[in-house]
Amino acid sequence: MHSPSFKLYLACCDNGMACPVKSKEVPSRNESFLEPGDHVNAGDVLMQIETDKVTLDVRTDVSGAVEKILVKPGDTVKVKDVVAVVVEGDADVATDAQGKPSETKASPALSKEVKSERPSKSDGAAAAPAASSSPAPPRPSRTSELAPSQVAKATEPQLPPKERERRVPMTMLRKRVATRLKDSQNTFALLTTFNEIDMTNLMELRSQYNQKFLEKHGLKMGFMFCFVKAAVSALQQQPVVNAVIDGDNIIYRDYVDISIAVGTKKGLVVPVVRNVEKMNFAEIEKTINELATKANNGTISIDEMAGGTFTISNGGVYGSLLSTPIINPPQSAILGMHAIQKRPMVVKDSIVARPMMYIALTYDHRLIDGREAVYFLGRIKEVVEDPRRLLLDV
Numbered sequence: 001m002h003s004p005s006f007k008l009y010l011a012c013c014d015n016g017m018a019c020p021v022k023s024k025e026v027p028s029r030n031e032s033f034l035e036p037g038d039h040v041n042a043g044d045v046l047m048q049i050e051t052d053k054v055t056l057d058v059r060t061d062v063s064g065a066v067e068k069i070l071v072k073p074g075d076t077v078k079v080k081d082v083v084a085v086v087v088e089g090d091a092d093v094a095t096d097a098q099g100k101p102s103e104t105k106a107s108p109a110l111s112k113e114v115k116s117e118r119p120s121k122s123d124g125a126a127a128a129p130a131a132s133s134s135p136a137p138p139r140p141s142r143t144s145e146l147a148p149s150q151v152a153k154a155t156e157p158q159l160p161p162k163e164r165e166r167r168v169p170m171t172m173l174r175k176r177v178a179t180r181l182k183d184s185q186n187t188f189a190l191l192t193t194f195n196e197i198d199m200t201n202l203m204e205l206r207s208q209y210n211q212k213f214l215e216k217h218g219l220k221m222g223f224m225f226c227f228v229k230a231a232v233s234a235l236q237q238q239p240v241v242n243a244v245i246d247g248d249n250i251i252y253r254d255y256v257d258i259s260i261a262v263g264t265k266k267g268l269v270v271p272v273v274r275n276v277e278k279m280n281f282a283e284i285e286k287t288i289n290e291l292a293t294k295a296n297n298g299t300i301s302i303d304e305m306a307g308g309t310f311t312i313s314n315g316g317v318y319g320s321l322l323s324t325p326i327i328n329p330p331q332s333a334i335l336g337m338h339a340i341q342k343r344p345m346v347v348k349d350s351i352v353a354r355p356m357m358y359i360a361l362t363y364d365h366r367l368i369d370g371r372e373a374v375y376f377l378g379r380i381k382e383v384v385e386d387p388r389r390l391l392l393d394v
Contacts (some may be wrong), residue, residue, distance in 0.1 A: 021157075038066045049077070050172050057299070101344050124269060161236035161322070173267040184327050189365040192324040195377040197384050199340050201353040202226055217282045219234040225284040229311060229390055231335060232256050232277050235310060238376045241333045242309050245367050259308035259328060260288055262295040263318075269295045270328060272308040316340065316357065325362050332367050335380070336360040 034046050045057045068085040071077055110139040154231040161167065170178075184190075206221050235242040235256055243252045256277045259270040271291035276284060294300035311328045316339040325336040338358045341389070359380060363373050383389050 003206065033067070034066050036066050040064065040066060040086060046086075047071075049083075055335060056301075060084075060086050062086055062088045068350065103310060143359050162164055171266065173269075177268055181326050184329050187329065188327050188332075190327065190362055190367040191370070191373070192362040193370065193373045193377060194322075195357060195381050196362050197357045197359055197381050198345065199223075199357055199378060199384070201386060202384055203340075203355060213282070217286065219285060219289055222285060222288075224288055224312075224314070225281045226384055226387055227335070227337060228258055228273065228276055228284050228288075229281065230380045231258060231310060231312060233383055233390065234376045234379035236277070237379055238372045240368055240372055241363065241376050244309075244330050244332050244362050245364070250367065253309045255309070257307050257309045259311040259331070260291065261307075261311060261313035261328075262292050264296050264298075266298070269300065269305060270308065271295055272299055274307070311335070314338075314339065322358050322360070324360060327364060333361060333363040333373075334378075336362070339376055364372070 034040060034044070040046070040060050041063045042061055043059055045059055047058050047069070049056045049058055064087045066084065067087045068081070070085070071081075071083050078085060088287045103382045117173065147266070158167075164180075187374050202223060206223070213219075239252055240250075242256065243250050255275055257272050257274045258276050259272050261268060261270050271294070273279075273284065273287050279287070291300065291304060294304070308328065308331060310331055311325075311334040313334060314337040315323050315325075316337050319339050321339050321341065323336055325334045327334050336359065338360070340357050342353045343356045345356065346349050347354070359377060361373055361377050
């Protein structure tokens with residue numbers, strides 16, 4: 001009796017729904033972890049699939065031996081495509097003279113499709129066949145749709161290589177980030193307003209309670225939770241900043257999902273902290289810490305980055321003193337935090353050194369007027385400089 005053969009399908013989609021138009025790309029870097037003949041345990045990573053939002057691990061749900069890897073690094077595959085076949089059990093996979101696995105016929109009664117952790121919710125969506133009898137028709141060229149000047153630009157020869165230069169293909173994540181940022185500039189009427197915050201009281205608060213916070217909640221007390229809570233308060237006072245233009249309508253959101261920009265080795269990702277208005281300080285800090293860890297480890301899911309009504313970006317962790325952040329579509333504003341730096345300030349007619357931070361709000365001027373934007377930053381400044389306001393709701 002033959003060992004059962006399991007086919008690993010790629011079935012990860014946004015919001016769990018079938019996404020036949022979205023393609024996934026196997027990174028061209030050396031990220032194919034296993035080869036035919038290797039033994040695997042349930043949960044082992046076979047390879048990584050790079051999407052336009054995140055890099056996903058393709059795992060096997062069974063223990064056994066890898067019979068086939070059906071894709072090569074750099075290949076592009078679609079949702080429900082078969083990427084590997086795993087034979088369950090302890091038996092070795094037979095290989096031919098060239099070291100390639102030979103064909104293994106599985107019993108039909110024991111065959112089973114093993115899908116990724118986020119299968120499609122569409123009841124009528126059928127899995128793609130493991131192999132096709134004829135190749136898929138090639139996609140029509142867009143060259144015929146372009147104007148002559150565009151055709152010339154599209155077929156312009158690449159620059160010849162020079163000494164000490166390397167040409168590396170852009171990852172799907174980098175291409176997606178580039179497209180979204182440029183679309184943001186082309187769509188929104190971007191305007192940035194600035195303010196500065198005296199961080200003295202918040203730093204004293206952290207210094208006073210950091211050890212007790214660590215003992216009770218198991219993580220250190222940062223500054224981000226206060227800025228997130230301040231943003232919630234400001235968004236509730238200026239709901240238009242939490243809204244978005246949709247055609248000829250304005251969509252007002254009565255909830256606050258804050259996206260936190262996280263820079264990783266593979267690019268910028270923006271996980272979302274949902275329903276922040278219902279969270280306390282510790283819950284916010286824990287959630288941000290968990291999402292940032294997943295982002296840096298490459299284990300964050302697409303669902304954890306979907307949505308968001310407002311973004312906070314902290315360039316201060318890299319030493320940035322001042323910047324003009326770009327809106328993350330389809331949102332209407334983004335708050336930029338920056339480095340804390342001691343500067344001479346006038347306090348009660350005396351010049352003293354205070355730890356100061358510049359903050360910036362880039363907003364869509366088509367929707368948000370300067371008055372609302374300035375009031376928004378003013379509320380951020382009030383709450384961060386005196387966190388007691390949150391307790392008293394003043």
